[in-house]
Amino acid sequence: MSEEPLLSVKKLSLGIRRTNAPATAIVEDLDFEIASGERFGIVGESGSGKSLTLRAIANLLPRGIEVLSGSIEYRGQDLLRMPADARRRLAGPEIAMIFQEPMTALNPVMRVGEQIAESPRRHLGLSKAEAKALAIDMMRKTGIPDPVRRAEAYPHELSGGLRQRIMIAMALSCSPKLLLCDEPTTALDVTVQHQVLRLLEQLCDDTGTALVFVTHDLGVVNQTCRELAVMYAGGIVERGKVKDVFAGPRHPYTKGLLDSAPDFDQPERELIAIPGFPPNVSNRPRGCAFAPRCTFAVEHCLEEAPALEPALPGREAACFESDRIFEGTAA
Amino acid sequence: MSDTIADPALRVSGITKEYRIGQGIVGRLGGGAATLKALDGIDLELRRGEVLALVGESGSGKSTLAKILVNSTTPTHGTVEEPGADAAAGNRERARRVQMVFQDPYSSLNPRITVGSMLAELLKLHKIVPRAQVRQESIRLLNLVGLQEDALDAYPSQFSGGQRQRIAIARALAVRPDVLVADEPVSALDVSVQATILDLFRSLQRELGLSILFIAHNLAVVQHLSQRVAVMYLGRIVEVADTGELFANPRHPYTRALIDSIPRMTGDSVNDEFDIEGEPPSPFDVPSGCRFHPRCPIATERCRVDDPALMQIGPAHLSACMLAEDLAPYPGAPLAEEAR
Numbered sequence: 001m002s003e004e005p006l007l008s009v010k011k012l013s014l015g016i017r018r019t020n021a022p023a024t025a026i027v028e029d030l031d032f033e034i035a036s037g038e039r040f041g042i043v044g045e046s047g048s049g050k051s052l053t054l055r056a057i058a059n060l061l062p063r064g065i066e067v068l069s070g071s072i073e074y075r076g077q078d079l080l081r082m083p084a085d086a087r088r089r090l091a092g093p094e095i096a097m098i099f100q101e102p103m104t105a106l107n108p109v110m111r112v113g114e115q116i117a118e119s120p121r122r123h124l125g126l127s128k129a130e131a132k133a134l135a136i137d138m139m140r141k142t143g144i145p146d147p148v149r150r151a152e153a154y155p156h157e158l159s160g161g162l163r164q165r166i167m168i169a170m171a172l173s174c175s176p177k178l179l180l181c182d183e184p185t186t187a188l189d190v191t192v193q194h195q196v197l198r199l200l201e202q203l204c205d206d207t208g209t210a211l212v213f214v215t216h217d218l219g220v221v222n223q224t225c226r227e228l229a230v231m232y233a234g235g236i237v238e239r240g241k242v243k244d245v246f247a248g249p250r251h252p253y254t255k256g257l258l259d260s261a262p263d264f265d266q267p268e269r270e271l272i273a274i275p276g277f278p279p280n281v282s283n284r285p286r287g288c289a290f291a292p293r294c295t296f297a298v299e300h301c302l303e304e305a306p307a308l309e310p311a312l313p314g315r316e317a318a319c320f321e322s323d324r325i326f327e328g329t330a331a
Numbered sequence: 332m333s334d335t336i337a338d339p340a341l342r343v344s345g346i347t348k349e350y351r352i353g354q355g356i357v358g359r360l361g362g363g364a365a366t367l368k369a370l371d372g373i374d375l376e377l378r379r380g381e382v383l384a385l386v387g388e389s390g391s392g393k394s395t396l397a398k399i400l401v402n403s404t405t406p407t408h409g410t411v412e413e414p415g416a417d418a419a420a421g422n423r424e425r426a427r428r429v430q431m432v433f434q435d436p437y438s439s440l441n442p443r444i445t446v447g448s449m450l451a452e453l454l455k456l457h458k459i460v461p462r463a464q465v466r467q468e469s470i471r472l473l474n475l476v477g478l479q480e481d482a483l484d485a486y487p488s489q490f491s492g493g494q495r496q497r498i499a500i501a502r503a504l505a506v507r508p509d510v511l512v513a514d515e516p517v518s519a520l521d522v523s524v525q526a527t528i529l530d531l532f533r534s535l536q537r538e539l540g541l542s543i544l545f546i547a548h549n550l551a552v553v554q555h556l557s558q559r560v561a562v563m564y565l566g567r568i569v570e571v572a573d574t575g576e577l578f579a580n581p582r583h584p585y586t587r588a589l590i591d592s593i594p595r596m597t598g599d600s601v602n603d604e605f606d607i608e609g610e611p612p613s614p615f616d617v618p619s620g621c622r623f624h625p626r627c628p629i630a631t632e633r634c635r636v637d638d639p640a641l642m643q644i645g646p647a648h649l650s651a652c653m654l655a656e657d658l659a660p661y662p663g664a665p666l667a668e669e670a671r
Contacts, residue, residue, distance in 0.1 A: 045521040045522070045523065046492075046521055145609070159610055160389070161610045162610075189388035189389055189548065189610070189611075190388070190548060190550070190589060190592040190593065191388065191588055191589065191592045191607055191610075192388075192610055193592065193594070194591070194592035194594075195608075197594070216521060216522065217594060218522070218596050219551070219593065219594030219595055219596045220594045222594065222595065222596050222597070223594045223595070246596060246597070256523060257522060257523065258596075260522050260523040260525070260526040261522045261525075261526075261551075261596065262526075262529075262549075262551040262552050262554070262555040263551060263595075263596045263597065264550060264551040264554060264578075264590075264593050264595060264596070264665055265595060265596070265597050265665045266597075266665075267554050267555065267575075267578075267665055271526035271529060271530070271555065272526065273523055273524070273526035273527040273530070274523040277491060
């Protein structure tokens with residue numbers, strides 16, 4: 001672990017800046033590191049800020065949402081403070097991203113083969129013919145049948161599974177060191193999801209690409225990632241190895257997620273929903289953001305917000321009562 | 332109503348749905364009309380008081396079947412019977428008996444009318460209660476789905492996704508249906524909310540005796556809620572069995588592939604014995620023989636030629652695989668009771 005991390009996010013806050021009022025933070029004081037070749041999952045529900053975090057790293061924040069403070073260091077360089085064109089040059093050969101809905105990320109009026117070839121031509125300086133050969137090779141690697149013919153197709157002519165493979169081929173065409181995935185299989189059928197996840201895993205193993213995988217599906221995280229961060233209301237509430245966290249969560253929200261998700265291997269287990277709703281970003285409670293929904297909350301939780309602190313070796317949780325949560329699980 | 336236990340709530344026989352596509356580009360280029368068979372000979376019974384899950388991938392025809400059941404489209408061939416319903420009853424009565432809940436609670440509710448007027452409109456149209464009792468009945472419906480009276484004067488936009496789905500369910504229940512057809516009702520919701528809606532379906536089944544056809548692609552959800560499962564592939568039903576039996580002892584290779592594809596929350600990588608390649612073929616171009624054979628890891632020469640029908644292979648277990656008897660015992664079954 002003495003090695004410099006590939007990506008290091010420090011005290012990152014994202015939100016909406018206002019002219020005559022304090023900014024509204026949607027994501028607050030985020031800290032995490034990703035080592036080379038790591039597979040890191042971020043789970044949480046809609047509105048937890050997981051996708052925004054990914055977009056901040058990729059420099060694709062939606063209009064109106066800005067980085068309020070903090071840094072995103074990629075191999076020791078702060079992405080937020082480097083010149084715009086230097087940062088743009090990283091997109092492709094260093095950092096690439098794949099999205100949930102390939103149709104919105106692909107150019108509808110350009111043949112898919114050309115779209116894959118575009119980035120290698122620009123970043124790797126390949127000739128048109130070389131880039132095309134690489135594109136077809138990438139398509140073959142992503143398991144697209146008949147890649148020579150399919151390279152001439154437009155996105156609308158392909159099925160959802162094939163489009164997702166095209167996007168993966170595009171993202172991996174310059175062998176990036178870091179691949180950001182935003183729910184890449186949510187729109188796919190289960191058998192196709194299974195193929196795509198396996199493909200991602202295999203390609204990342206081959207190229208040593210690190211993966212940041214945002215999803216709401218706990219099963220998908222367990223299948224693809226080693227490390228896990230659970231986000232709630234714009235902050236990380238628990239972090240650790242996926243298997244350890246699933247076996248014994250140390251934050252009540254993580255426990256709530258696990259208890260409410262149907263597990264195919266435990267058909268008889270009763271599902272327990274998390275009561276209440278996540279807080280509104282502009283009106284977060286003073287203490288722990290989860291306290292109003294938490295069955296373990298004590299008075300102290302309503303007054304002070306807990307920091308993300310080591311709870312066990314290799315595990316961090318942002319909860320004052322994390323030992324009790326753990327015992328609750330064991331019971 | 333208990334004197335008709337043997338009678339199913341709905342009986343679907345020989346349903347076929349074809350779409351002829353001839354006027355457009357396909358017709359002009361191909362020189363003839365193409366026929367898309369969305370459904371190809373569906374026989375199915377929804378028993379009284381059960382939750383029957385319908386699973387399968389996109390294009391398998393699940394949603395087309397749902398539309399036929401609620402009469403929003405007509406089948407090309409075949410019939411939908413409602414044993415026990417008044418044969419002389421008109422269309423409005425039929426529409427009342429079978430109600431639908433959709434996947435996306437954001438687009439299935441009219442944003443311009445309040446929840447109260449939406450419910451009142453239905454209650455008056457179908458003359459469910461005397462006018463004087465409409466408000467009271469609306470409150471009862473809201474309470475039934477876990478919402479309070481104050482929801483009456485609110486617009487759908489004021490609610491979260493889970494609450495909207497509750498409103499959509501209240502709307503479906505307003506006309507006192509016998510059958511609820513739910514098309515992916517929880518797949519747009521977050522897991523913690525999903526659990527409460529699944530609970531709601533379960534209590535409606537128990538307390539109102541509703542028969543529910545539950546369309547879903549998440550097998551863990553299906554396993555949790557339903558008593559029986561029907562698996563669809565390319566417009567056909569390929570396997571039907573009780574839920575426990577189907578998942579412990581799947582007798583169609585497609586069902587096995589589906590189970591193997593479930594991202595498991597415990598354990599390591601899934602078992603890959605029944606890994607299948609590719610995607611479902613286009614319904615324009617259904618393969619000859621068994622329609623699953625191009626993706627099937629155990630297909631034989633016979634499977635390329637003969638088109639198997641849905642056959643009885645055990646008590647209350649149907650499979651459309653000619654090799655069903657030869658399928659080895661299933662190692663990928665859920666970990667069962669000893670797990671916890």
